[in-house]
Amino acid sequence: AQKITQTQPGMFVQEKEAVTLDCTYDTSDQSYGLFWYKQPSSGEMIFLIYQGSYDEQNATEGRYSLNFQKARKSANLVISASQLGDSAMYFCAMREVIQGGKLIFGQGTELSVKP
Amino acid sequence: DSGVTQTPKHLITATGQRVTLRCSPRSGDLSVYWYQQSLDQGLQFLIQYYNGEERAKGNILERFSAQQFPDLHSELNLSSLELGDSALYFCASSPRDRRTNYGYTFGSGTRLTVV
Numbered sequence: 001a002q003k004i005t006q007t008q009p010g011m012f013v014q015e016k017e018a019v020t021l022d023c024t025y026d027t028s029d030q031s032y033g034l035f036w037y038k039q040p041s042s043g044e045m046i047f048l049i050y051q052g053s054y055d056e057q058n059a060t061e062g063r064y065s066l067n068f069q070k071a072r073k074s075a076n077l078v079i080s081a082s083q084l085g086d087s088a089m090y091f092c093a094m095r096e097v098i099q100g101g102k103l104i105f106g107q108g109t110e111l112s113v114k115p
Numbered sequence: 116d117s118g119v120t121q122t123p124k125h126l127i128t129a130t131g132q133r134v135t136l137r138c139s140p141r142s143g144d145l146s147v148y149w150y151q152q153s154l155d156q157g158l159q160f161l162i163q164y165y166n167g168e169e170r171a172k173g174n175i176l177e178r179f180s181a182q183q184f185p186d187l188h189s190e191l192n193l194s195s196l197e198l199g200d201s202a203l204y205f206c207a208s209s210p211r212d213r214r215t216n217y218g219y220t221f222g223s224g225t226r227l228t229v230v
Binding site for chain 2: 037044101104108
């Protein structure tokens with residue numbers, strides 16, 4: 001069964017430094033998508049970045065990049081130059097074609113950015 | 116504003132009662148997904164509708180039901196409410212249900228408190 005694992009319940013990072021949030025996944029499907037979402041304390045889910053299983057390049061969106069290692073089944077999120085506003089919960093998620101499009105989420109990592 | 120509208124934002128009700136949560140998807144999106152986010156279970160997929168038809172079911176209790184109307188808005192009905200049903204309920208929409216690179220757009224959620 002498909003599964004997303006985020007092993008870091010909480011992380012701290014100094015403002016302006018880079019931080020990596022870990023995500024590993026398990027799937028038997030060849031075609032899938034990987035997503036990262038940010039959930040600030042206000043509760044909304046904000047889409048950050050997407051990586052397709054057939055994409056050869058790592059995805060980047062501004063200060064966010066996804067370190068995709070397919071053989072290791074990992075999809076780590078890298079946030080460069082952390083800002084205080086980056087303090088939030090971060091969720092890794094996977095979407096499989098054969099499952100009709102639902103997202104499976106990890107348990108999340110709470111990131112705290114220190115000034 | 117994400118384009119996905121959920122109402123109400125907050126709901127407080129007593130055990131045993133029934134409530135209806137409403138979701139209007141982003142314009143043009145045919146798929147609607149419902150998720151439950153609780154402290155102990157994380158983000159759990161409940162059910163998906165695509166263009167009015169149920170497409171996938173997740174860990175949805177028999178006390179819960181949903182439907183998608185011809186105008187594509189969706190309602191999630193929760194009945195015989197228990198304390199454990201207290202959670203943040205998200206609706207999300209996407210243009211299609213099977214393309215993995217279509218990310219979801221989440222609504223801001225309905226926070227349900229059962230007392």
